[in-house]
Amino acid sequence: xxxxxxxxxxxxxxxxxxxxxxxxxxxxxxxxxxxxxxxxxxxxxxxxxxxxxxxxxxxxxxxxxxxxxxxxxxxxxxxxxxxxxxxxxxxxxxxxxxxxxxxxxxxxxxxxxxxxxxxxxxxxxxxxxxx
Numbered sequence: 515x516x517x518x519x520x521x522x523x524x525x526x527x528x529x530x531x532x533x534x535x536x537x538x539x540x541x542x543x544x545x546x547x548x549x550x551x552x553x554x555x556x557x558x559x560x561x562x563x564x565x566x567x568x569x570x571x572x573x574x575x576x577x578x579x580x581x582x583x584x585x586x587x588x589x590x591x592x593x594x595x596x597x598x599x600x601x602x603x604x605x606x607x608x609x610x611x612x613x614x615x616x617x618x619x620x621x622x623x624x625x626x627x628x629x630x631x632x633x634x635x636x637x638x639x640x641x642x643x644x645x
Contacts (some may be wrong), residue, residue, distance in 0.1 A: 516627045524562075524623070526613045528582075529625040535608045536586070546593045554585045558616070562623060571620045578616040583609035 529551040536542040536550075558581050566574035586605035590597070597604075624630045 520619075520623060521555065521559055522626050524559055524619060525551060528554050528558070528612055531611045531615065535611065536604055538635070540597070540599050540604050542590075542594055542597075544628075545589075549593060550586060550589055553640055554582055554612075556641060557581055557585070562620065566620055567628075568622065569622065571617060574620055575613050575617050579609045579613040582612045 517540050529547065531545045532551050537544065537547050545609065558578050562574060565580075566575055581606045587601050588609045590601045590605065594601070602644075
């Protein structure tokens with residue numbers, strides 16, 4: 515049940531960001547935003563479950579940035595009919611905002627879903643060394 519809740523939270527975050535950036539700022543249709551959000555959520559959640567536990571929050575957030583950028587840009591060329599704006603810039607803005615949210619989503623996964631006290635599985639790599 516915790517995984518379903520986490521998946522719904524991730525979808526809500528991605529859909530909200532894409533709705534504001536693509537929908538309100540660029541006028542993209544709601545159906546297209548929904549499809550993009552669904553694809554990004556599923557692919558990103560699989561990445562969160564496989565990549566994040568083995569690496570760090572930085573790496574997983576970077577991966578989410580790449581997924582969102584490529585999905586909005588490449589799938590946007592397929593889904594959005596005759597865009598009158600730069601898909602690359604829309605993808606960049608979307609990826610930056612979603613990646614910021616993903617940083618906190620990964621902390622949520624660690625603390626609430628997996629029950630760890632640390633906010634990263636590789637804290638010794640994320641924090642500066644103390645001499």
